[in-house]
Amino acid sequence: MTLNKLTQTDTLMIDDRNEPVFPGAILPHWSAMASQKGFSIAARVVDRLHLALRCDACGGLTKTRLSVLMNYQPTCAPCLHAKHIATAAAAGLTMLRRDPSNRHYGYYAASCGHELRRQFALIDQASRGDKALRCDTCLQTKHMAKAAAHGWTLLGCDPDKRVNYRHYCHDACGAEQSVTLGNMTTGRFACAQCGEVWSAAPSAIYLMRFQLVDGRPVVKLGFSRNPASRLNHQLQSGRTRTGELLRVVHLPTGAAALHAEQGMHQRIKATIPCTIVPQERYVGQIKVKSEIYTPDALALITTLLDDLAARLAA
């Protein structure tokens, strides 16, 4: 019989916790079982039911119930932690810490900078490419932007808990209603209170020119139901008051305006990508995240708008 060499007043640091050593013998058949399973017994800890196992592979300590050692394969906590870090890296994340309230979950930093709480099994699947990981915060921002583009404000989940629905407020009339994410993307739904159908309401594509604080002019191509108010209230911040509406082409519906506008951005991107102005040049000056071009794009944009106006008039 091997005597526990440590005394009752000793403690062992296991997984960032100081565990008190439990006095008493370590039985030979326990040690034999530990060695079969890739461990040695460092000490008995906490009470008569627990052991501190030392991993043969990494030398790290794990607190395990005696019954787990005798009946199952114990898991080395430091080895598992190292595996979680490596799996997270393979899935494009940085492992931050485990969730102390649930041993199946951990906290991760995503590449966008947001923190995610995810199940280890899911990170495993993502590291093999079997599952896509998405950031809830970024997704929420995307949903909010889509709603804002159609004149609605995202309030939260559907009160009836339907998965593909979200609850929104109509900016124009203040009514609240649930709408599917798909319908909010296309705008093909009507407000139950005022009856407005965004995609069916008239809209317009506009071309604006701005002078940035660095003195250089840029142009913006976009769509809005009211380009003049968009110029005055939404796009310009306090730092620039030099915006000018160059051109407006009216379209019968918001859906048609959105479709035509997206087609034009694709044409510009494919034909003259060098005219796309990097966001850092206008951040804080114009309240948009893209769709800003150098004046070199004016010739192509004018042609595209002419073509659109001609098609509408035909």
Ligand SMILES: [Zn+2]
């Ligand atoms: Zn280990």
Ligand SMILES: [Zn+2]
């Ligand atoms: Zn994010």
Ligand SMILES: [Zn+2]
């Ligand atoms: Zn309404």
